Amino acid sequence: MSATVDAQGLSCPQPVLMTLDKIKKGSDKEIVVLVDSNTSKENVSRAAQSQGWEIADVQENEEGYRLTIKKD
Amino acid sequence: MMLKNIFATRWGIIGVGGLIGVLAALLQKLGNPGNMGICVACFERDIAGAIGIHRAAVVQYMRPEIIGFVLGSLIAAYIFKEFRSRTGSAPIVRFVLGVFAMIGALVFLGCPWRALLRLAAGDGNAIFGLLGLTGGVWIGTLFLKGGYNLGRTEKTHTSVGWLLPLIMLGFLALMLIFPQIKGEAKSGILFYSLKGPGAMHASLIISLSAGLAIGFIAQRSRFCTMGALRDLILFKQTHLLSGLIALVVAAFIVNIILDQFHPGFAKQAVAHTMQVWNFGGMVLAGLAFALAGGCPGRQLFLAGEGDGDAAVFVIGMIAGAAFSHNFGLASSPKGVGPHGIAAVIIGILVCLFIGFTMRKKIA
Numbered sequence: 001m002s003a004t005v006d007a008q009g010l011s012c013p014q015p016v017l018m019t020l021d022k023i024k025k026g027s028d029k030e031i032v033v034l035v036d037s038n039t040s041k042e043n044v045s046r047a048a049q050s051q052g053w054e055i056a057d058v059q060e061n062e063e064g065y066r067l068t069i070k071k072d
Numbered sequence: 073m074m075l076k077n078i079f080a081t082r083w084g085i086i087g088v089g090g091l092i093g094v095l096a097a098l099l100q101k102l103g104n105p106g107n108m109g110i111c112v113a114c115f116e117r118d119i120a121g122a123i124g125i126h127r128a129a130v131v132q133y134m135r136p137e138i139i140g141f142v143l144g145s146l147i148a149a150y151i152f153k154e155f156r157s158r159t160g161s162a163p164i165v166r167f168v169l170g171v172f173a174m175i176g177a178l179v180f181l182g183c184p185w186r187a188l189l190r191l192a193a194g195d196g197n198a199i200f201g202l203l204g205l206t207g208g209v210w211i212g213t214l215f216l217k218g219g220y221n222l223g224r225t226e227k228t229h230t231s232v233g234w235l236l237p238l239i240m241l242g243f244l245a246l247m248l249i250f251p252q253i254k255g256e257a258k259s260g261i262l263f264y265s266l267k268g269p270g271a272m273h274a275s276l277i278i279s280l281s282a283g284l285a286i287g288f289i290a291q292r293s294r295f296c297t298m299g300a301l302r303d304l305i306l307f308k309q310t311h312l313l314s315g316l317i318a319l320v321v322a323a324f325i326v327n328i329i330l331d332q333f334h335p336g337f338a339k340q341a342v343a344h345t346m347q348v349w350n351f352g353g354m355v356l357a358g359l360a361f362a363l364a365g366g367c368p369g370r371q372l373f374l375a376g377e378g379d380g381d382a383a384v385f386v387i388g389m390i391a392g393a394a395f396s397h398n399f400g401l402a403s404s405p406k407g408v409g410p411h412g413i414a415a416v417i418i419g420i421l422v423c424l425f426i427g428f429t430m431r432k433k434i435a
Contacts, residue, residue: 009161009224011365011379012299013216013306020307036227038154039294042080047307 002030007040008064015040016047019069023051029071030056036064044069077152079292082314088293089315093322095282096189099137101330102278105269106341107193109323110137110286111186112368113177113357114342116386117393117402118270119243122262125390126397129257130268134247136276138372139240140283145291145376146237147284152292157233159380162222165426166364166381170388171395172419173360173368178393178402179353179412180204181343183368184297184361187354188316190343192323194335197343197350204351208358209301215363215427216306222365222430225381233378236386247276269342291377296370298361342405349408349416356419363426 005022007015015035022031031053033044041064045055048069057068078084096109108114114131121132149155177183180201182190187205190198250260257266265271273279289295293315300312327333337345344350361367364385366374371389374382396402401415 009158009226010221011161011225011374013302013365014221016307017216036158037156038077038152042077042294046309046311050307050309 002032002068003028005031005033007044008034008036010040011037012040012043016043019044020047020051023048023053023071031069033067033069034064035067038065041065041067077292079289080294082311085293085295085311085315086318088289088295089318090322091289092185092286092295093189093192093319093324094326095286096185097192097323097326097330097332099274099279099282100332102274103272104274104279105272107190107195108182108186108269108342109189111182111189112138112141112372113174113183113389113393114181114186114269116174116368116389117178117396120390120393121270121397122264124261124263125394127263128397128402129270130265131270131397132263132265133270133273134243134262135273136244136247136280137283137286139244140280140285141287141290141369141372142237142240142376144284144287145373146287148288148291149377154291155233155378157228157230157378157380158225159228159232160226161224161381162430163381163384165222165430166385167388167391168422169360169364169426170371170385171392172422173357173364173385174389174392175396175401175415175419176208176353176356176358176360177368178396179408179416180350180357181403183357185319185367185369188297188320189323190340192320192333193327193341194333195340195343196335196337197340197345197347200347200350201354204354205358206301207351208355208360209298209362210305211355211359212362212427213302213306216302219431220363220427222381225379228380230378232380235380236375236383244280287373287376290369291373294370295373296367298358298367299370301358302362344403344405344407346403346407349403349413352416353403353412356416356423359420359423359427363423
């Protein structure tokens, strides 16, 4: 079971802050991040990659994007 | 797989910053005011003058660049399917932040873009403004770390996101219906400056085209000066910062070529040398931008892609310009206005109140 960060409706830097908070907690190897804009998707991806995480999956849906980020 | 957004890459943002720098320096050459090829705050202030909500005779002109920024962003957002009509994240707060952002920017005499352009033209006073801007954004990041946020937006009717672009189209229509008449301070309902910065402008078609081009690429790249400083302080990220640096370097090079580089502090174009208030004005502006989530330019581009809250910030800035000039808050080359210092202090207090009290739990 992966942790989820729901950042829908929030604009930068909140989605990044929330994702980094979750990453820093250190208990999860996989995090699902929900965002509603392309900009947030780009920002969260960039921030996750800078922390050594990889973008495992990106799905687009009606409400926005569902990113799955992973750390080996 | 989705088409990759090349403008959102490192070289993309550098290219966008560079192009803005080049176009700004060229716009100055083509008629815009000194070290003000582009200034979002100054140009929104000029628009406030053009529609007569302040009556400072030297700063009245319906700036087509601003219209172009919003419409260029709208076009890009539609082409790349990023137009999303949304609102509801504390609009009244965004209005107030817009008002004080403008008041602070007009004490310094410029938005962050113009601060960079002033620096690229040799205006040393801009250094104090940029330090103030950084300080203001830094205070903003402390609030962000402490949980400050204005809450989530909601998706809404498409037409909501169209309102600011429609207002801009209305402004453009007014300009075409009531064009500037040589030697006249008024054309129909629009005011025009006969002298001062408001009388200096490139032709409508050039200004509008440059605005559209910048609006388009800035929407794609998410170019933001406040974001550049914020991400550096908050995340040690230099992505947006590289665009900001590219802007300064590009404008500097074009200024050298066009003989627009004049290093010094005294007698700089549309600037004053009261450094404490160059600094203080931009502390206020930077803090307001950080709390609102974007520099004045970015707010225009967000409004173009359907962000109704950013649109409220823009309207707040235009209203702030009216307050600034009606109440003697704005600076002039002679120095700060009679009530500028009081307004900066009040503005910082208001921003601190907003920052300390608006910590909505979002988890």
